[in-house]
Amino acid sequence: MEIKPNHPSLALTKIPPNHLNIMGYVDESEVNGPGCRAVVWVQGCPRECPSCFNPESWSFEINQLIAVDTLAENILKNPRNTGVTFSGGEPFWQASALASLAGKLKAAGLSVMSFTGFTLKQLQSKSAPPGSQELLAQLDILIDGPFVESLAIHSPNSPVSSSNQRVNVFNPALKDQITWASDQIEVHILKDGSRIVTGYQGSLELS
Numbered sequence: 001m002e003i004k005p006n007h008p009s010l011a012l013t014k015i016p017p018n019h020l021n022i023m024g025y026v027d028e029s030e031v032n033g034p035g036c037r038a039v040v041w042v043q044g045c046p047r048e049c050p051s052c053f054n055p056e057s058w059s060f061e062i063n064q065l066i067a068v069d070t071l072a073e074n075i076l077k078n079p080r081n082t083g084v085t086f087s088g089g090e091p092f093w094q095a096s097a098l099a100s101l102a103g104k105l106k107a108a109g110l111s112v113m114s115f116t117g118f119t120l121k122q123l124q125s126k127s128a129p130p131g132s133q134e135l136l137a138q139l140d141i142l143i144d145g146p147f148v149e150s151l152a153i154h155s156p157n158s159p160v161s162s163s164n165q166r167v168n169v170f171n172p173a174l175k176d177q178i179t180w181a182s183d184q185i186e187v188h189i190l191k192d193g194s195r196i197v198t199g200y201q202g203s204l205e206l207s
């Protein structure tokens with residue numbers, strides 16, 4: 001396969017081992033998966049879907065580097081986090097580091113969910129980004145497929161944003177907990193006064 005100069009795998013070489021390049025992180029979200037969850041938005045997505053909710057996440061340039069161990073400690077420090085959700089950006093372009101993070105959090109009893117613009121079939125194929133199988137093996141839930149504007153769903157009862165996306169529940173214990181709605185909004189006021197708005201179809205707004 002020819003690797004183009006702007007291919008994500010080239011940009012990702014700037015990330016030190018056992019680190020993630022993230023767009024943002026929040027604790028105690030109730031609109032990004034079952035229960036009360038930490039949410040990690042990774043930096044970098046090559047898809048450029050029209051009406052993407054987080055276009056600031058497209059660039060693969062370094063935004064915020066964080067060690068996997070540090071992020072795991074931060075998430076586990078808050079006892080209200082019963083799970084973690086990976087969003088983006090495209091989580092599977094940083095699959096190896098996320099698999100390592102997921103392993104540490106699962107060992108502590110948290111559930112792990114991820115969004116992806118890939119389909120599950122693509123992630124299970126040989127052309128999937130490095131580390132995809134390791135990350136898939138850690139997941140309790142995967143919401144797969146890119147956002148397609150013409151198939152958008154605006155419903156208080158839908159956990160997905162467009163009808164092509166699928167909720168894959170790998171952990172049967174969570175089967176009856178697919179109850180969040182993708183068009184809810186949540187505002188987090190941080191200790192330093194800054195604000196994070198999230199929830200609307202996976203969006204992240206920092207101010």
Ligand code: SF4
Nearest residue numbers: 045048049052089117
């Ligand atoms: S896959 Fe998600 S993050 Fe990437 S461009 Fe599409 S909507 Fe945005």
